[in-house]
Amino acid sequence: MAGEAPELSAQERAGKAFPVSWDQFHRDCRALTWRLNEVGPFHAVIAITRGGLVPAAIVARELGVRIIDTVCIASYDHNKQGELQVLKGISEATMALGGGTGKGLLIVDDLVDTGKTGRMVREMLPDAHFATVYAKPMGRPLVDTFITEVSQDTWIFFPWDTALSYHPPLRDGAA
Numbered sequence: 107m108a109g110e111a112p113e114l115s116a117q118e119r120a121g122k123a124f125p126v127s128w129d130q131f132h133r134d135c136r137a138l139t140w141r142l143n144e145v146g147p148f149h150a151v152i153a154i155t156r157g158g159l160v161p162a163a164i165v166a167r168e169l170g171v172r173i174i175d176t177v178c179i180a181s182y183d184h185n186k187q188g189e190l191q192v193l194k195g196i197s198e199a200t201m202a203l204g205g206g207t208g209k210g211l212l213i214v215d216d217l218v219d220t221g222k223t224g225r226m227v228r229e230m231l232p233d234a235h236f237a238t239v240y241a242k243p244m245g246r247p248l249v250d251t252f253i254t255e256v257s258q259d260t261w262i263f264f265p266w267d268t269a270l271s272y273h274p275p276l277r278d279g280a281a
């Protein structure tokens with residue numbers, strides 16, 4: 107409607123940007139594994155797709171875990187969170203490995219923001235260990251192990267969502 111302010115995306119509302127390079131992400135995943143190594147061993151890793159796939163691969167490699175499952179959840183459409191949708195649940199074989207409650211299983215995601223996604227997976231596997239690379243304050247209580255906390259008004263830019271581009275000099279109006 108004319109004159110109506112356009113709805114801001116979660117990314118625009120966040121205000122601050124936290125860009126993460128592949129290098130940094132790999133280092134942070136390795137740091138996460140050092141912490142998880144004290145907690146395991148784990149029978150299997152469950153990646154919350156899609157963002158959890160990359161850290162899950164790195165963590166599983168470091169921990170020597172070869173059984174990897176996925177729970178496929180869609181929520182943010184680009185950068186606006188809608189209703190959560192479970193597109194694929196955890197397999198019966200993985201559920202059995204965790205005794206039905208997730209004991210000895212490791213859930214991995216790239217980050218927790220509001221905690222909605224993490225809460226949904228925790229409900230499926232209440233005894234599993236939940237690890238993320240990054241955490242924002244609202245989601246932090248849901249996570250057992252994470253590496254870096256950023257403020258709630260920060261948007262994390264992951265390397266698989268970004269590309270190098272020209273940035274104008276500060277005196278030409280760059281923020």
Ligand SMILES: O=P(O)(O)OC[C@H]1O[C@H](OP(=O)(O)OP(=O)(O)O)[C@H](O)[C@@H]1O
Pocket residue numbers: 154155156157158179180181182183187215216217218219220221222223224245
């Ligand atoms: O704590 P929350 O507020 O629920 O947000 C965190 C979730 O949001 C992102 O996933 P997204 O739904 O964007 O899907 P993707 O992993 O496929 O990019 C991120 O990878 C987490 O899974």
Ligand code: HPA
Pocket residue numbers: 182217219260261262263264
């Ligand atoms: O800060 C974020 N960055 C990328 N994806 C996200 N999904 C929820 N919060 C974020």
Ligand SMILES: [Mg+2]
Pocket residue numbers: 154155156157158215223
């Ligand atoms: Mg995700």
